[in-house]
Amino acid sequence: MLQVTYGGWQNVNMTRYFREYADLCFEVFGDRVKHWLTFSDPRTMVEKGYETGLHAPGLRLQGTGLYMAAHHIIKAHAQVWHSYNNTWRSKQQGMVGISLNCDWGEPVDINNPNDIEAAERYLQFCLGWFANPIYAGDYPQVMKDHIGTKSAEQGLEMSRLPMFSLQEKSYIKGTSDFLGLGHFTTRYITQRTYPSHQGPSYQNDRALVEFVDPNWPDMGSSWLYSVPWGFRRLLNFVQTQYGDPLIYVTENGASQKLHCTQLCDEWRIQYLKGYINEMLKAIKDGVNIKGYTSWSLLDKFEWEKGYADRYGFYYVEFNVRNKPRYPKASVQYYKEIITANGFPNPREVESWHLKALETCSINNQMLATEPLLRHMHVASEIVVPTVCVLSILISALLLTLLLRSHG
Numbered sequence: 197m198l199q200v201t202y203g204g205w206q207n208v209n210m211t212r213y214f215r216e217y218a219d220l221c222f223e224v225f226g227d228r229v230k231h232w233l234t235f236s237d238p239r240t241m242v243e244k245g246y247e248t249g250l251h252a253p254g255l256r257l258q259g260t261g262l263y264m265a266a267h268h269i270i271k272a273h274a275q276v277w278h279s280y281n282n283t284w285r286s287k288q289q290g291m292v293g294i295s296l297n298c299d300w301g302e303p304v305d306i307n308n309p310n311d312i313e314a315a316e317r318y319l320q321f322c323l324g325w326f327a328n329p330i331y332a333g334d335y336p337q338v339m340k341d342h343i344g345t346k347s348a349e350q351g352l353e354m355s356r357l358p359m360f361s362l363q364e365k366s367y368i369k370g371t372s373d374f375l376g377l378g379h380f381t382t383r384y385i386t387q388r389t390y391p392s393h394q395g396p397s398y399q400n401d402r403a404l405v406e407f408v409d410p411n412w413p414d415m416g417s418s419w420l421y422s423v424p425w426g427f428r429r430l431l432n433f434v435q436t437q438y439g440d441p442l443i444y445v446t447e448n449g450a451s452q453k454l455h456c457t458q459l460c461d462e463w464r465i466q467y468l469k470g471y472i473n474e475m476l477k478a479i480k481d482g483v484n485i486k487g488y489t490s491w492s493l494l495d496k497f498e499w500e501k502g503y504a505d506r507y508g509f510y511y512v513e514f515n516v517r518n519k520p521r522y523p524k525a526s527v528q529y530y531k532e533i534i535t536a537n538g539f540p541n542p543r544e545v546e547s548w549h550l551k552a553l554e555t556c557s558i559n560n561q562m563l564a565t566e567p568l569l570r571h572m573h574v575a576s577e578i579v580v581p582t583v584c585v586l587s588i589l590i591s592a593l594l595l596t597l598l599l600r601s602h603g
Contacts, residue, residue, distance in 0.1 A: 205242070206261065219279055222288070231290065232293070233295045237297040239297065241269075242265040242269065267358040278367070298323040300383070314403070317338050318402065321402045324336040324338075329360065334360060374444055381422070382421070384408065387403060415463060416506070420450060431443070431481075432478060434483070440483075450464045451507045460525045493509055494510045495511060509527045513563070532548040
């Protein structure tokens with residue numbers, strides 16, 4: 197209704213509606229919930245919802261719609277933070293932040309100034325787009341420069357990137373008690389200039405191209421490669437870029453290999469080990485990381501992929517009515533990491549690995565027998581009622597014959 201009647205995030209009035217919704221949440225749940233995220237991964241939401249049309253609401257307002265939606269989302273976030281700060285914080289003693297997802301961008305050639313600038317631009321168009329207004333009061337200068345120049349070349353009198361007023365800049369700056377950070381993989385970046393006659397688009401505005409190293413281990417999703425060292429670099433970038441904020445890692449994980457339903461998820465174990473180790477190194481570097489959440493507890497609905505991409509520690513059999521769940525090997529491994537709060541020594545960590553792979557083989561056998569059990573269950577659902585009905589009919593027939601014989 198908000199999309200159909202008001203135009204969704206293209207309408208600045210959404211900021212007020214969102215604040216009213218947040219106030220209701222604070223009122224109802226604030227006595228128990230102490231950490232609030234206003235938005236989770238808004239960049240993907242606006243890029244795929246208003247640029248490519250892959251996600252709801254499915255609009256393709258290229259080079260304009262996503263910037264306007266993001267502009268209003270940032271304002272909405274600030275309104276919610278101020279509302280909590282002014283009305284609820286003293287009573288509830290909670291915290292309000294935002295969760296931003298971003299891959300690391302590494303220059304293809306670290307000795308090439310153009311590649312270095314392109315990698316920086318990649319991060320600013322990804323993370324800085326939302327983080328810079330919240331921590332510094334305005335969009336990154338490189339976004340303003342590139343989008344402004346492109347807009348002029350396309351014959352527009354004003355930049356396609358909206359502007360904050362001086363009052364709005366002051367109002368938005370500092371509206372975060374912590375930064376939620378989602379991270380999954382890394383890209384190599386090099387510069388590429390797109391002709392202005394191609395028309396406005398987010399891709400053209402960034403003026404870069406992304407690459408992957410074919411030697412990087414590929415995960416289940418086509419876009420996801422395991423590159424642990426990029427995580428540490430991103431965390432250090434956030435620390436220096438935004439004034440050492442309190443960080444909660446809100447998403448980090450690997451999806452299931454394609455066409456693979458077995459539970460011994462060796463690749464996820466290696467991914468977790470690599471990425472959590474790099475996070476621990478970042479903590480030793482001095483990055484203020486308060487918590488870590490692996491993505492995700494269960495196989496679940498993932499954007500336009502539906503139930504195809506499985507990120508869960510627990511395998512969910514979606515085709516069965518009661519949706520049985522089976523722990524993958526990574527469950528046991530992750531449990532050990534949590535218990536030890538890290539990695540004690542290589543020998544013990546290797547024993548975790550072996551133990552995890554041993555236990556998952558039992559669950560694999562259970563999963564393999566599930567179709568047989570399911571068929572037996574279906575058969576029993578048919579047979580038992582049928583037998584009951586036949587028994588009643590036979591009993592009725594016998595009773596009728598008995599009555600007639602006595603009649």
